[in-house]
Amino acid sequence: MLKSASGAFANVLKRSLVPAVRVSAVSVRRSHGGPVESDEEFDNRYEAYFNRKDIDGWEIRKGMNDLCGMDLVPDPKIIKAALHACRRVNDYALAVRFIEACKDKCGNKVNEIYPYIIQEIKPTLTELGIDTPEELGYDKPELALESVYHM
Amino acid sequence: MANYLMRRALINAIRVPVCARAGSTGNTELAKIGDREWVGYGFNGQPNYVDRPDFPLPAIRFREDTPDIKALREKEKGDWRKLTLEEKKTLYRASFCQTFAEFQAPTGEWKGVVGWALVLSSLAAWIYMAMKVFVYSPIPDSLSEERQKAQLQRMLDLKVNPIDGLASKWDYENNRWK
Numbered sequence: 001m002l003k004s005a006s007g008a009f010a011n012v013l014k015r016s017l018v019p020a021v022r023v024s025a026v027s028v029r030r031s032h033g034g035p036v037e038s039d040e041e042f043d044n045r046y047e048a049y050f051n052r053k054d055i056d057g058w059e060i061r062k063g064m065n066d067l068c069g070m071d072l073v074p075d076p077k078i079i080k081a082a083l084h085a086c087r088r089v090n091d092y093a094l095a096v097r098f099i100e101a102c103k104d105k106c107g108n109k110v111n112e113i114y115p116y117i118i119q120e121i122k123p124t125l126t127e128l129g130i131d132t133p134e135e136l137g138y139d140k141p142e143l144a145l146e147s148v149y150h151m
Numbered sequence: 152m153a154n155y156l157m158r159r160a161l162i163n164a165i166r167v168p169v170c171a172r173a174g175s176t177g178n179t180e181l182a183k184i185g186d187r188e189w190v191g192y193g194f195n196g197q198p199n200y201v202d203r204p205d206f207p208l209p210a211i212r213f214r215e216d217t218p219d220i221k222a223l224r225e226k227e228k229g230d231w232r233k234l235t236l237e238e239k240k241t242l243y244r245a246s247f248c249q250t251f252a253e254f255q256a257p258t259g260e261w262k263g264v265v266g267w268a269l270v271l272s273s274l275a276a277w278i279y280m281a282m283k284v285f286v287y288s289p290i291p292d293s294l295s296e297e298r299q300k301a302q303l304q305r306m307l308d309l310k311v312n313p314i315d316g317l318a319s320k321w322d323y324e325n326n327r328w329k
Contacts, residue, residue: 061191061208068207090228092239093246094208100251101207129232131239138243138250145249 043075050081057089064098073105073113076120083121087128100133186215190246202247202254213248220245 037045049055049063064082067074074082079102086095099121106113118125118132125132133139184198193199193210200209214220223238223245234242243250292298310318322329 058191065192065194065206065208069205087231090224091246092227092231092234093243096239096243097207097247101204104204104207104251104255129230129234131236133250133252136236136240136243139252141253141256142250143253145253 043078046074046078047081050078050085052085053088055085055088057091057094060085060089060091060094064094064101068101068105073117074102076117079117079121080124083124083128083130092130095128095130096133096136096138099130100138103133184211187211187213188216200248202249204251204255207251209247212246214245 046063046067050060052059060082067078079098082098083095086092086098102117103110103114106117124130180197180199187198187200189198189211191208191210193208194201194203194206196210198211200211200213202209216224220241223242226234226238227242231239248254293302306317307321313319320329321327
């Protein structure tokens with residue numbers, strides 16, 4: 001018992017004194033921030049996220065809300081994957097809402113980016129039977145909401 | 152799957168029986184949402200509904216599950232191309248209160264704000280005028296132009312501040328400003 005304990009202790013001591021791995025000439029730079037994800041990796045990560053077969057409504061909403069909180073417009077392939085995910089959980093409203101949110105993300109470049117997005121996702125829209133917000137008449141205010149102060 | 156089970160367990164743990172909901176204090180949020188389906192995390196984990204552009208998908212659906220909506224949700228499980236435009240819109244409005252175009256539409260509130268700001272500023276001007284007319288005594292004689300000129304002449308006569316001040320700028324030989 002004592003022998004094994006002292007042996008273990010010696011081992012620990014040895015390991016702490018002698019570096020186990022020689023520092024190689026080309027070492028990984030240990031700096032702030034860590035590795036930076038490229039745009040393609042980001043797109044692929046989110047596409048894979050939405051493409052998961054057993055994704056549920058909570059996770060879809062989480063992914064979409066996260067995307068809407070970022071300083072970017074989601075790539076059409078992410079949007080396509082998200083629309084398919086909406087189809088799998090049978091939530092039509094979610095799909096339309098996400099297209100609206102992506103349109104909102106275009107900011108003041110909406111006239112340049114949004115037609116491109118629609119053009120890219122058009123096959124998916126027709127395949128799944130999703131109407132764009134414009135086709136539903138949601139590009140302009142449809143209903144007025146009574147002010148809560150006047151109820 | 153484990154994720155899903157854990158969430159179900161959590162929801163069941165905080166869910167209270169319907170009869171206990173009405174007056175309970177601990178679960179006021181849950182008591183408020185009625186039969187609405189809790190569909191996501193939302194923006195703070197509470198079952199609440201707000202139309203926000205930065206969190207477009209709130210935690211609960213906007214409308215409660217009526218039999219009509221339930222029937223429509225069954226139909227939604229089929230081909231979406233077979234849904235009519237009306238049904239699509241109903242589905243959207245069951246989940247969400249306002250569209251982006253609606254909750255981002257200008258309210259025109261700025262007109263009232265600017266109007267009231269101007270009204271109150273002019274009110275301040277009227278108060279100032281009233282004070283001038285009814286409250287303050289007339290300004291002193293020493294502020295009249297000839298009194299001020301006399302005062303300046305007196306200062307020059309006294310050679311006030313002759314090194315780098317008033318008197319240094321007056322030419323006493325020619326009686327004019329340097």
